[in-house]
Amino acid sequence: MPIKDSRPPRSRQILNWVFLALSGLLVISLFLPGSFGESVPKTPYSMFIHQVEKHEVVRAQVGENEIRYQVKDESGEPGQVYSTTPILDLQLPTVLQENGVEFSAQPPPANRWFTSLLGWVIPPLIFVAVWRFFLTRGAGGAGGALSIGKSKAKVYVEDEATKTTFEDVAGVEEAKTELVEIVDFLKDSKRFKDIGARIPKGVLLVGPPGTGKTLLAKAVAGEAGVPFFSISGSEFIEMFVGVGSSRVRDLFEQAKKQAPCIIFIDELDAIGKSRSSGGFYGGNDEREQTLNQLLAEMDGFNASENTIIVLAATNRPETLDPALLRPGRFDRQVLVDRPDLKGRLAILEIHAKEVKLGEGVDLKTIATRTPGFAGADLANLVNEAALLAARNHRQSVTQADFAEAIERVVAGLEKKSRVLNDKEKEIVAYHEVGHAMVGAVIAGGDTIEKISIVPRGMAALGYTLQLPTEDRFLRDEAELKAQIAMMLGGRSAEEVVFGSITTGASNDLQRATDLAEQMVTTYGMSQVLGPLAYERGKQNNFLDNGMMPNARRSVSEETARAIDAEVKGIVEAAHETALALLRKNRDLLETIAQQLLEDEVIEGSALRQMLSQVQDLEESSEAALDNSEAVVV
Known part of the structure; x- marks a missing residue:
């Protein structure tokens, strides 16, 4: 949990209470001057003069802002005291004397000196207090006007109830093995120093999103039992010049005070992008100055003395500046890949x-x-x-x-509210059964688990669920061609049954064409073009969206035509294979499709029993699939 304590010191609390008490007294003295004395009824000045002329007033105290007088009661004795506000009347003393009124000047109030003191002291105190408020929030508070250059890193310490350990992280055993050495150094650095070993200053965790890079960093801190400074790379950047570099300096200053500790910077690519990106060198933008300060800090502190380990995570390591990845800064790159x-x-x-x-x-x-x-x-x-x-x-x-x-x-989520008409439902049924039948015969080891004509997600009117029987990391040429044939199985079924095609196979065609182009331009699976790669090397391995983001190399017109011809030949051969397989099993296609129209979903053993009846192609059909490369340019 965060250990940052925002409570002010006790001396500051006492000063705040004293200041509030003085301010309250000033308000009372200014706005409630009569609250310390007796409440006196007020009368108009004309009523006061009338009572004086009627000889009803016994005595009066004439002040600058108030006149207090006492009238006779029914027995002629001094009674009720009243007050009135005076006006400029120079004849008032004469009138009082002629009517036998005992009068005198009103004495100054007993608290006038106190009111004057508060009036002179409190306003400057208010100004000083406001200025001190901004200064204190700027020095250590969050969100203050002057705190913009301070680090926003959250600090975590070991808590037995909530701490994260390596037992809470699974599926990244190799990465954990790499980080155990960091934990051992933080727990017992003397063992490493005695032999002359130098622990890496920085460890970069790279891998696809969601693989547990941040969780793994927290586990390192939990195992080592040291303070853990956590901050995102984007939190260094502000619109003001110099803020990012100031926050970097403040972060490392805080870390040095609590060493040994761990600094974790998530999404390092937000500040660590290469300074040569864009085709030119140099620049003076805020992100670059922040990166320069980070490079200086990582190169400046002595890991053997301060015992500060910098962990960082990114899923775009190819964009990072080379100076950031050199030995002495981020010495190691630990791959946190998808689990097997x-x-x-x-x-x-x-x-x-x-x-x-x-x-x-x-x-x-x-x-x-x-x-x-x-x-x-x-x-x-x-x-x-x-x-x-x-x-x-x-x-x-x-x-x-x-x-x-x-x-x-x-x-995606089932869209039961998306109702298809009978004709569309029939087309979708044959389309999905075509995928399943072709995949059951030449799917390359994967099994067809379920077919459905219940719409799902944003665009899927039906789907065929194909599940692998094991983890596969390599695919040969025959398996890739089989995948293309399965992708075209739905369109082929529409051609066989209805003699026409619909827009439902647009995504299948896109994926089949992309895979065929990769076979030719990336994998070198073409006897005509040879073992050459015509696609530029793919650097971004962790944010790939499944498409082909890289452009082709500069090739001649003849080579470009040869690539297009090879891609077309592979797709057309797979298409012919799917058509031949479905024509050979036309009756079974009708049987499964009618069952699917009735039940909407077929899965499990019932589906596997139906698909086991699919008859494979003859040798001639297999030869047609293998000879797809024999395209003459």
């Missing part, structure tokens, strides 16, 4: 402790069905399953809840 099957299972087990699981829940099956999921995705998956169970008024989370949660994450 074993890692996903461990992550699910950690998050499943927070929910009530049913007896039939198999977390290993869920981990197998979620390839490519990061730690944040798996945490969201468990939460979605728990929400589904609570929505259906169940006491625990079942395997069906997890299955539905996976489909919601992958394909």
Whole structure:
């Protein structure tokens, strides 16, 4: 938890109370002057003169701002005292004397000296207090006018109840192994110093979003039991010149006072972008000055004396300045990648402790069905399953809840309100069955788990759920061609059954064309063009959106035509393969499609039993698929 204490010192509290008391007395003395004395009824000045002339006034005290007088009662004795406001009347003493009124001047009030003192002292005190307020907030408070140059880092310390340890982080075993050395140095630095070893000053955590880089940094602080300064790279940048560099200096000054400690900078690329970006060197913008100050601070402090470790996280390491990554600053780069099957299972087990699981829940099956999921995705998956169970008024989370949660994450929310007419529903059914039948035969090891014509997400009118049987990191040429054939299975089914095509296959065509172009320009899977890469090297490995962001290299017109011809040949060969397979199994296509129209969803063993009846192509069809590269330019 944050340990920053915003309470003022005791001496400042006493001064504040004294100041408030004096201010209150001044207000009372200025606006309520009669609150210390007796309440006296007021009368008009004309009534006072009338009573004097009627010989009803016994005595009077004439003051500058008030006249107090006493009248006779019914027995002729002195009675009630009244007051009136005087006017400029030079004949008043004569009138009082002629009517036998005993009069005198009103004595000065007893608290006049005190009021005068407050009137001279309090206004300067108010000015000083306001100025002191801005100065104190600027020196250490948050949000003050003069605190703009102060670091906004949050400080965390070890708390047995809430601290994060390596046991709370799963799926990144290699990264944890790299960081154990940092923890050992913070716990016992003498062992390293005695042998002459120098601990890295900085460790950069790189990886896709949601893989647990920030959580891993907190675990390092929790294991080491040292203060943990956490700040985002964007918090250094303001519109005022010099603010970012000032905050960097203040952050390292605070860290040196609490060493040994850890400084964690999240999203380092916000301030660490290369100074040569944009095609020219130099500049004087605020971000560059902040980066220069960070470089100076990391190069200046002595890690062996101050024991300050700088951890940083980014998913764009290719944009960072080379001076930031050199040895002596960020000495190490630790990859925090998406977990494999074993890692996903461990992550699910950690998050499943927070929910009530049913007896039939198999977390290993869920981990197998979620390839490519990061730690944040798996945490969201468990939460979605728990929400589904609570929505259906169940006491625990079942395997069906997890299955539905996976489909919601992958394909989107069911759109039962999106009603298709009978013709559209029929087209979607044949389209999805075409995907499933082609994928069942030549899917390259993946299994077809479910087909549905219930709309999901923003645009999907139906979907075919294909699940891998194991984690795969390499795909050969035949498997890539099989994937393209499956993508075109829906369009091919429309051609076979209806003799026409619709707009429903637009996304399938886009993905099939992209994959075929990657085969030719990136993977070198072309006998005509040879083992050459015509696509520029991809640097950004962690924010890839699945498209082809990199442009082709400068090639001749003949090479460009050859690339286009090769891509077209691969896609057309896959299209012919899908058409031949569906024509050969025309009756089974009708049977499964009619069943899907009736039930809307077919999954599990029932679907696998139907797809097992699909007859494979003959050798001639396989040869047509393999000879797709023989395109003459």
